[in-house]
Structures are given as structure tokens and as C-alpha cells.
Amino acid sequence: xxxxxxxxxxxxxxxxxxxxxxxxxxxxxxxxxxxxxxxxxxxxxxxxxxxxxxxxxxxxxxxxxxxxxxxxxxxxxxxxxxxxxxxxxxxxxxxxxxxxxxxxxxxxxxxxxxxxxxxxxxxxxxxxxxxxxxxxxxxxxxxxxxxxxxxxxxxxxxxxxxxxxxxxxxxxxxxxxxxxxxxxxxxxxxxxxxxxxxxxxxxxxxxxxxxxxxxxxxxxxxxxxxxxxxxxxxxxxxxxxxxxxxxxxxxxxxxxxxxxxxxxxxxxxxxxxxxxxxxxxxxxxxxxxxxxxxxxxxxxxxxxxxxxxxxx
Amino acid sequence: xxxxxxxxxxxxxxxxxxxxxxxxxxxxxxxxxxxxxxxxxxxxxxxxxxxxxxxxxxxxxxxxxxxxxxxxxxxxxxxxxxxxxxxxxxxxxxxxxxxxxxxxxxxxxxxxxxxxxxxxxxxxxxxxxxxxxxxxxxxxxxxxxxxxxxxxxxxxxxxxxxxxxxxxxxxxxxxxxxxxxxxxxxxxxxxxxxxxxxxxxxxxxxxxxxxxxxxxxxxxxxxxxxxxxxxxxxxxxxxxxxxxxxxx
Numbered sequence: 001x002x003x004x005x006x007x008x009x010x011x012x013x014x015x016x017x018x019x020x021x022x023x024x025x026x027x028x029x030x031x032x033x034x035x036x037x038x039x040x041x042x043x044x045x046x047x048x049x050x051x052x053x054x055x056x057x058x059x060x061x062x063x064x065x066x067x068x069x070x071x072x073x074x075x076x077x078x079x080x081x082x083x084x085x086x087x088x089x090x091x092x093x094x095x096x097x098x099x100x101x102x103x104x105x106x107x108x109x110x111x112x113x114x115x116x117x118x119x120x121x122x123x124x125x126x127x128x129x130x131x132x133x134x135x136x137x138x139x140x141x142x143x144x145x146x147x148x149x150x151x152x153x154x155x156x157x158x159x160x161x162x163x164x165x166x167x168x169x170x171x172x173x174x175x176x177x178x179x180x181x182x183x184x185x186x187x188x189x190x191x192x193x194x195x196x197x198x199x200x201x202x203x204x205x206x207x208x209x210x211x212x213x214x215x216x217x218x219x220x221x222x223x224x225x226x227x228x229x230x231x232x233x234x235x236x237x238x239x240x241x242x243x244x245x246x247x248x249x250x251x252x253x254x255x256x257x258x259x260x261x262x263x264x265x266x267x268x269x270x271x272x273x274x275x276x277x278x279x280x281x282x283x284x285x286x287x288x289x290x291x292x293x294x295x296x297x298x299x300x301x302x303x304x305x306x307x308x309x310x311x312x
Numbered sequence: 313x314x315x316x317x318x319x320x321x322x323x324x325x326x327x328x329x330x331x332x333x334x335x336x337x338x339x340x341x342x343x344x345x346x347x348x349x350x351x352x353x354x355x356x357x358x359x360x361x362x363x364x365x366x367x368x369x370x371x372x373x374x375x376x377x378x379x380x381x382x383x384x385x386x387x388x389x390x391x392x393x394x395x396x397x398x399x400x401x402x403x404x405x406x407x408x409x410x411x412x413x414x415x416x417x418x419x420x421x422x423x424x425x426x427x428x429x430x431x432x433x434x435x436x437x438x439x440x441x442x443x444x445x446x447x448x449x450x451x452x453x454x455x456x457x458x459x460x461x462x463x464x465x466x467x468x469x470x471x472x473x474x475x476x477x478x479x480x481x482x483x484x485x486x487x488x489x490x491x492x493x494x495x496x497x498x499x500x501x502x503x504x505x506x507x508x509x510x511x512x513x514x515x516x517x518x519x520x521x522x523x524x525x526x527x528x529x530x531x532x533x534x535x536x537x538x539x540x541x542x543x544x545x546x547x548x549x550x551x552x553x554x555x556x557x558x559x560x
Contacts, residue, residue, distance in 0.1 A: 146429065149430065153428045153429045153431070154419055154423055154428040154434060155424050155428045155429060156429075157408070157412060157415070157416055157434075158416065158424045160405065160408060161405045161408060161413075161416055163407075164404075164405040164406050164407055164408070165404065165405055167363065168399070168403055168405065170386070170387045170388045170391070171361060171363065171387055171388075171391055171396065172388075172391055172396070172417050172473075173391035173392045173420075173421055174388055175386075175388045176388065177386075179424075288407075291412075293434045293435075
């Protein structure tokens with residue numbers, strides 16, 4: 001049971017990250033390949049503040065998320081107005097720097113020996129892991145709700161316009177650079193929050209957790225599910241992490257001598273799935289969803305009736 | 313309303329594309345800018361809207377009592393003070409419908425912040441009305457869908473600029489890619505707005521009959537410099553214009 005709660009909690013973190021990536025890449029068109037870097041700032045920031053500085057867990061998470069936001073803002077100032085490849089390379093480099101710093105700054109992070117122990121909040125309750133999973137669920141639901149709001153809002157429409165043709169959007173008076181910068185910084189800060197919330201899940205932090213495989217897992221999930229669909233992140237994480245890491249690894253009756261092959265088999269399946277999606281459904285399983293807006297259907301009839309009254 | 317450029321130059325490497333001692337737009341209601349291919353017309357438009365950075369020179373926009381120096385501006389700031397340009401190259405926002413594209417242009421930037429996430433209605437009645445009026449006025453194949461043909465995209469590009477209600481509108485070859493009758497109704501709509509005092513317009517065109525018909529004042533640009541300016545009749549009669557452009 002505890003293991004299932006742990007797996008589901010981890011899956012929620014993945015869904016949250018993929019949801020934020022949906023905002024960054026699916027809506028605003030920013031190819032962030034440094035997901036693990038911002039998540040890692042949250043993870044290790046929370047860990048260091050909690051273990052070394054004795055800050056309580058929740059304030060530590062908040063501070064670490066703010067740090068991730070601030071660093072994302074600075075990075076955005078430096079690279080966000082460059083082209084896609086430059087952003088991709090810079091964010092990937094950022095994540096590498098974070099993981100290298102975690103290894104080298106032993107006094108703070110414990111280096112390769114690790115950092116711990118980070119306890120769950122409400123640590124005297126027996127159901128603390130379940131309570132924490134519910135907290136994660138609330139955060140992830142809030143993220144999904146906010147990105148649905150964003151899709152239906154004027155800001156979301158501006159982001160889509162920036163993604164489609166930034167120069168044209170700017171020529172219509174949109175401050176595209178500032179909008180992108182703030183959306184990037186805030187969503188990266190929320191990735192940091194998810195990192196902070198991952199700290200008590202892992203309890204013991206090691207630099208291995210900051211490998212780029214997290215970034216790729218989130219990207220694969222989002223591309224499979226549908227980068228332009230608000231629920232693409234959920235579907236994508238279910239068919240990757242949910243299917244392989246939870247269902248097959250935990251419940252499939254695989255003989256022990258073959259079990260060691262499972263991770264490789266998983267990667268193989270990811271690869272095949274990805275190729276098939278890109279060939280047959282390039283927009284992902286769910287495709288793209290349109291803003292759900294009430295206003296547009298009501299106006300035209302009123303408009304026409306007004307005109308006819310005036311003429312009459 | 314006066315858009316003024318002084319000693320404006322733009323050079324790519326050693327090739328000078330624009331070199332204008334002084335030019336003023338916006339004194340008359342509807343002005344034309346003509347000149348042969350490669351004269352630097354589009355570059356000049358790009359410079360004035362700050363999409364292109366000048367090599368040297370100053371640009372100023374006088375609106376009412378205020379003078380805005382344009383050199384330190386970004387292109388979105390130029391648009392916000394009321395100087396907007398339609399595009400020669402056909403382009404658009406591929407994921408926005410015709411209506412959404414117009415709504416986007418009609419929405420002022422201050423209404424598009426993070427607060428807009430929590431407003432119940434996306435667009436105000438005022439914006440919806442403006443959009444409906446424009447969409448109904450032109451024969452789009454699918455008024456609730458996307459701009460499909462190049463002509464529709466070109467038309468939408470112009471309408472986006474009109475709905476943003478600029479003080480000075482620069483039109484870069486509005487007839488290129490548009491059917492004759494649509495061009496006429498667009499230009500009639502533009503002239504109506506100009507005569508109502510809502511805005512002033514500069515049209516860059518190769519379609520000379522259109523220039524002679526609609527424009528009150530014409531600038532002639534050749535090899536990067538303004539060689540002649542005047543009323544359409546004077547420009548038509550000018551020897552330099554005839555030699556350099558009309559091939560007489």
C-alpha cells in the first residue's frame with residue numbers, strides 16, 4: 001500500500017510537471033529542456049533549507065520555489081528572445097549546471113553521499129504519506145484548472161499568438177518578451193514547488209535524481225498525450241509512467257530473472273510509442289483543444305436584430 | 313499627427329538601402345509612397361515601426377501635443393502609441409480563428425495580464441461588436457473559422473490593423489494578393505475612417521491608379537532617397553518620377 005501511494009504521488013508530480021510544460025511549450029511555444037533543473041532547485045533548495053538551516057518544510061518549499069522563479073526569470077532575460085534551438089540548449093545547460101553544483105557543493109548538499117532525512121509534514125500521523133498524496137493531488141488539480149483558465153483567457157490567446165508569430169504579435173502592441181518572461185518564470189517556479197514537494201517523497205536526496213531522464217520522461221509524456229491539449233499531460237503520464245512504472249513493474253507477473261530487463265523494455269516501448277505518435281498522430285493522443293468561451297455565440301444575432309430595427 | 317524622420321539611414325554591410333535626409337508623413341489624410349522595386353520602401357516602413365534598427369538618424373512621432381522619439385522604442389511600444397503597419401508578406405496566427413485574431417488585435421495590452429485568467433467573460437461586448445461588424449462586412453468563406461486562402465489572410469492582416477484603431481496606419485502593398493473588389497472595399501473603408509478624422513494613412517503601392525485615386529499627397533522613393541514629393545498631379549507630371557519609375 002505504501003508503495004502504491006509513493007508511486008501515485010510520484011505520478012502526480014510527473015503530471016504536474018507535464019502540465020506546466022504544456023503551458024510553456026504547448027501554449028507559449030517555449031521549448032524548456034531544463035525541467036529537471038527547476039524541479040531540482042525546488043528539491044534541493046527545500047532539502048538544504050530543511051536539513052541544514054532547520055527551516056520548517058512548508059516555508060522551505062515556498063522559498064525554494066521563489067528561488068526557482070528568480071533563476072528562471074534571469075535565464076529568461078538572457079535567452080528567451082533567441083530562437084528555439086538556443087532556448088533548448090540553454091535550458092538543458094541550466095539543468096546540467098544545477099546537477100553539477102549539487103555534486104560539487106558538498107558542504108551544502110552532501111554531494112554524492114546524499115542529503116536527508118526530509119520528513120513528511122504531519123509526521124506524527126500514521127497516514128502522513130496519504131495526506132501528502134492528497135496535498136499533491138490538490139496542487140496538480142489546481143494546475144490543471146489554472147491552465148484551463150489560461151487557455152480560455154485573453155492572456156492565453158496572446159500566448160498562442162506569440163507562439164504562432166511573435167513579430168506580428170509585437171507589431172500589434174503586445175509586449176511579447178515580457179509576457180513570455182513572466183509566464184516562463186512563474187511556471188518554472190511551480191516546477192520548483194513540485195520539486196520541493198518531491199523532497200519528502202524521496203526523503204533522502206542524491207544527485208542521481210537530477211539526471212535529464214526526468215526532463216525526457218515529462219517531454220515524452222506531453223508529446224504522447226497532446227502538447228496542445230489541456231488534458232494531454234494526464235493522458236501522457238498515464239500511458240507512460242502509469243502503465244509501465246506502476247502497472248507493469250508492480251503488478252505484472254514477471255519472473256524474477258526477466259524483471260531486470262523491464263526498464264530496457266520500457267524505454268523500447270516509449271521509443272516505439274513516440275515514433276508511432278509522431279507518424280500517425282503528430283498532435284498527440286488528444287490532439288489540440290480550443291478555448292471554451294461563452295461570449296461569441298450570443299453577439300451576432302443581437303447585432304443583426306439591431307441593424308434591422310434601425311433600418312425599419 | 314506627424315511622423316518625421318531625419319537623416320535616416322540603413323545599411324546592410326556596405327550596401328546602403330535607405331538614406332533619407334528628411335521626410336514627413338501624416339500631414340495629409342491619405343498619402344502614398346511609390347518607387348521601383350528595391351527602392352527601400354519596405355525597409356523604410358520597417359524602420360518607422362522599429363522592426364528594423366536604423367544605422368543612424370532619428371524618427372519622431374508627433375501626436376496632438378506630444379512628441380514621441382521612436383528610436384528607443386521596441387516595436388510593441390510603437391504600436392501602443394498608435395503607429396501600426398500592415399504586412400506585405402502574407403502571414404498570420406495559424407491557430408487563431410478569424411474572429412479570435414481580430415479580438416486579439418482589438419484587445420488593449422493592459423487587459424491581457426494575469427488577471428484576465430479570472431474574468432468571467434473573455435471579450436467585452438464592445439470588442440465583440442467591433443469584430444462582428446468587420447467580419448460581416450467582408451466575404452470570408454467561413455466567418456467562424458480560419459482564414460484559408462492567401463487573400464483571406466492578407467485581408468485579415470489589414471483588418472487586424474484597422475480594428476486596433478491606430479492613429480497612423482502604414483499599409484505595405486495592400487493590393488498584393490487581394491482581389492480587385494476587396495481592395496476597393498478595404499480602401500473605401502480606410503478613406504471613410506480617414507475622412508472621419510479617426511486616423512491617417514500612408515499606402516505603399518505599385519498599383520498607381522489606386523494611388524492616384526485615393527491619395528492626396530505622394531512621396532517618391534528611389535535608390536533609398538526621397539526624390540520627389542507632391543500632389544498626385546505633380547508627381548504624375550514629374551520628369552524624375554517618369555524616368556526612374558514609369559520607364560518613359
